[in-house]
Amino acid sequence: MEDKKRTPISIATLQRMPNYISYLKQVLGEGCEYISSVALAEVLQITPTVVKKDLSFATITEGKPKIGFYIPELIKDLEHFMGYDNVKNAVIVGIGHLGSVLLSYPGFANYGLNIIAGFDKNQDIVNTKINGKEIMSIDKLEEFVSTNGIKLGIITVPKQFAQGVATKLAKAGIEAIWNFAPTHIIVPNDVVIKNEDMAASLAWLSKQLVKNFIVKK
Amino acid sequence: MEDKKRTPISIATLQRMPNYISYLKQVLGEGCEYISSVALAEVLQITPTVVKKDLSFATITEGKPKIGFYIPELIKDLEHFMGYDNVKNAVIVGIGHLGSVLLSYPGFANYGLNIIAGFDKNQDIVNTKINGKEIMSIDKLEEFVSTNGIKLGIITVPKQFAQGVATKLAKAGIEAIWNFAPTHIIVPNDVVIKNEDMAASLAWLSKQLVKNFIVKK
DNA sequence: TAGATTGTTAATCGATTAACAATC
DNA sequence: TAGATTGTTAATCGATTAACAATC
Numbered sequence: 001m002e003d004k005k006r007t008p009i010s011i012a013t014l015q016r017m018p019n020y021i022s023y024l025k026q027v028l029g030e031g032c033e034y035i036s037s038v039a040l041a042e043v044l045q046i047t048p049t050v051v052k053k054d055l056s057f058a059t060i061t062e063g064k065p066k067i068g069f070y071i072p073e074l075i076k077d078l079e080h081f082m083g084y085d086n087v088k089n090a091v092i093v094g095i096g097h098l099g100s101v102l103l104s105y106p107g108f109a110n111y112g113l114n115i116i117a118g119f120d121k122n123q124d125i126v127n128t129k130i131n132g133k134e135i136m137s138i139d140k141l142e143e144f145v146s147t148n149g150i151k152l153g154i155i156t157v158p159k160q161f162a163q164g165v166a167t168k169l170a171k172a173g174i175e176a177i178w179n180f181a182p183t184h185i186i187v188p189n190d191v192v193i194k195n196e197d198m199a200a201s202l203a204w205l206s207k208q209l210v211k212n213f214i215v216k217k
Numbered sequence: 218m219e220d221k222k223r224t225p226i227s228i229a230t231l232q233r234m235p236n237y238i239s240y241l242k243q244v245l246g247e248g249c250e251y252i253s254s255v256a257l258a259e260v261l262q263i264t265p266t267v268v269k270k271d272l273s274f275a276t277i278t279e280g281k282p283k284i285g286f287y288i289p290e291l292i293k294d295l296e297h298f299m300g301y302d303n304v305k306n307a308v309i310v311g312i313g314h315l316g317s318v319l320l321s322y323p324g325f326a327n328y329g330l331n332i333i334a335g336f337d338k339n340q341d342i343v344n345t346k347i348n349g350k351e352i353m354s355i356d357k358l359e360e361f362v363s364t365n366g367i368k369l370g371i372i373t374v375p376k377q378f379a380q381g382v383a384t385k386l387a388k389a390g391i392e393a394i395w396n397f398a399p400t401h402i403i404v405p406n407d408v409v410i411k412n413e414d415m416a417a418s419l420a421w422l423s424k425q426l427v428k429n430f431i432v433k434k
Numbered sequence: 435t436a437g438a439t440t441g442t443t444a445a446t447c448g449a450t451t452a453a454c455a456a457t458c
Numbered sequence: 459t460a461g462a463t464t465g466t467t468a469a470t471c472g473a474t475t476a477a478c479a480a481t482c
């Protein structure tokens with residue numbers, strides 16, 4: 001009720017949004033003030049029409065004919081639209097190599113993502129800290145999630161444990177799960193799940209390299 | 218010329234392939250011999266028609282009405298189709314936290330991906346080994362890629378260095394780049410590029426959590 | 435004013451879904 | 459045989475692209 005449109009937005013559009021924001025911040029840093037959809041399209045290798053349509057979902061201020069969009073305002077609109085100005089607390093389960101990387105990654109703050117604690121079953125690392133963030137015992141996961149109203153759980157455990165962790169998180173009332181374990185996970189309908197699917201990326205690359213088949217686009 | 222079809226295949230289809238393979242291997246391990254498109258569809262939460270169409274791109278042997286597909290054969294067909302039985306040598310540039318994780322990850326072998334060396338500019342780690350794989354000086358990157366005919370380069374350097382590394386790789390004759398740096402990279406047209414775009418995943422999740430807008434599907 | 439760019443509507447393209455004959 | 463499932467063709471749906479009036 002606070003945003004101007006309720007038209008359904010496609011996932012494709014949504015996933016281009018971070019690209020716009022990232023590039024806009026870059027050119028803003030280089031001293032640019034205005035940018036046209038044509039220029040944006042060229043850099044991101046899409047068409048100007050796509051850019052204009054995408055931006056129309058997020059922009060409150062309008063672009064000016066012949067000049068384009070005022071970059072600072074455009075970034076602000078896009079970030080607000082994406083919810084990056086809305087802090088989302090998260091926990092991460094499984095503090096192995098990948099878990100440590102994510103726990104230490106400062107870039108998530110740009111997206112409003114705040115990982116506040118890690119969980120692991122290895123008692124050797126429980127009660128230690130990584131990047132100032134406490135590693136807690138997996139036994140405390142459910143209680144922590146429900147008492148702190150955590151919305152997002154990140155799963156970086158070995159694949160055989162991923163389903164169990166997901167089930168625990170769901171029971172504790174998590175709203176969304178970001179799964180890095182290379183396995184299919186089933187959760188109740190009210191929990192949204194996003195698989196960070198490196199296998200899918202590799203699939204495309206692999207096909208490009210082998211080139212025994214025609215891939216579209 | 219060795220595969221049975223030349224119909225263009227959609228990226229969507231391609232990205233579902235690893236899911237089929239992964240699940241099929243799981244049920245094969247549980248002792249199943251045959252599976253129907255209906256069963257596959259249910260588990261992966263898509264429709265049977267999609268499954269049948271997807272599989273029809275890759276299968277040489279046909280499914281049997283009333284019974285379904287013979288799992289071992291189906292896995293073999295899919296893996297061949299995806300080029301997983303075709304070893305693709307790769308190098309990884311930027312041996313920080315994420316680079317180390319990828320260099321140590323044994324799962325890539327399942328996709329025919331073989332990372333044979335890492336490169337970094339930090340002389341403290343040059344000539345050490347991770348997971349039995351040598352870390353070499355970034356100065357030797359171009360020579361190594363061209364003399365060894367490396368097809369794939371993985372980029373895990375900080376974002377400000379990503380473009381430079383990509384340019385070097387392209388000059389050295391790399392065919393494809395898998396970019397983990399959170400930035401847009403420009404390469405010549407004959408180099409294919411895949412951005413491992415965690416920001417895009419987060420975009421979707423973030424939107425789901427904030428829910429001030431309707432996202433399709 | 436002329437020309438470039440916006441924002442939006444209409445046309446096209448392609449992927450998903452539904453329907454169904456063939457088959458075991 | 460009857461029923462389930464395959465493989466494929468036709469219909470639908472949705473996203474991208476093209477076209478264009480409005481505007482600075």
